[in-house]
Amino acid sequence: MDLSAEKRSKLEERHEFWWGTNRDAPSRIRRKVQGLRSMNKVRLQLVCDTYYRHVLGRDQLHSVDTSDTATPLLGARICEVGCGGGLLAEALVQLGADVVAIDCDEYDVLTAKAHWRETQGRDRIGPSYHNASVKEFSQAHPGEFDMVICSEQLQYQHINGLEYVPYICKLVRDGGCVFFTTNNRSLPALLFIIGWMEHVAGTMPAFTHRFHRFIKPDEIADVVRRCGFETINVAGFIPLGMTARLKWRMQWFLTSFIGVWYALIAKKAEHVYGGQ
Template structure:
């Protein structure tokens, strides 16, 4: 397994740290994450009702997904390596009144510390920001209990994805800051499914996430050409 100290891009951590104060500004660069959060939570609950479940949110950032999971009744642990983002996440709990256990730790390190501890692991919009996504997938698989679920979301790698997720979202529509994504790090669904299989996970569901620029709305379903979510299960 990749050394957890090495499996982090310092430039990526610095980028998110610089934006940390904006995590909960729904009109900021993080607006897309706020907009898609209900869809992500619904996708997870299609596979596992969250109430009472022990859930780990890998790459939790400022806690948008973590708080959504907690709001639906899960007992949530959120981990990240961006210290400033975690501070914002912890501060926001004072406003929301929710309970989330936030920790500054690499997923690989936590996998060694607490294997099989969680009913579900989420790793959304994170794999495309690390040097070794396969190492993260392996750690997520180790952290979930037999019979538990692991959920990933990331960006496909093809010309359409580059046109829409990089040129369109960052340069034309301005949905994301320029330089948010590095196209070479995008991951094809077949590649992610292979990483999951190698890590002992069974792929259950693949679905696309689509943005309508005219209506400014998102929806799940259809092709996985650009953004997609993958639900995997660890065999009993």
């Protein structure tokens, strides 16, 4: 691909942001992406459990084997909305899923494509990336996916993130599931994320989040219900970042407390067709 010098420079910046190990980069930037990478542990656990229990109707998968030979998502057709540089999309493919990933940001999509080629080669099938909005993509691909994932996106939208939810739901097939992760609009979230993480600990840049854009679980549940979905699980998760030696290493843990970060999972009703 023939790229201008300006475009090449932007791509190099995005690659460094999403996948780089530049020790000279500001620590708060490295920690922000490190947090997203480490979040995959809880996200993948919830995705696999949901696929087994609610899409396939099998017993719950209690743990995610992330070895090279493990494919707990084999056969799953999954769409990720807001894929960024491909952190989650690549992990889903590694677990066997057939993944389509979309993002409005052209440079993030190009970065994600390039990273897969560089690390996995051209012969191995990876995520199918598309530079598209969820509104236009849902019009072209309604009801095509077993699961649709929108993780860490709704709280960053300049308009009400809930406005995107019906388009995300439109992509799910009958009997499939939609999966959201976002921040709760609560006092604990205000104190912990904006107060502590941004302004005291400095684990992410100040003003990364806007409290008024946080979304309560009931608000998402109400929208998905009107789209023909039933909420089947709301799970909390929290980050803990300090090791015993006071070195930074963010890790995420599932919890029943949903006041800060949470995942909301809903299932689309099966259509039952009667006959004479």
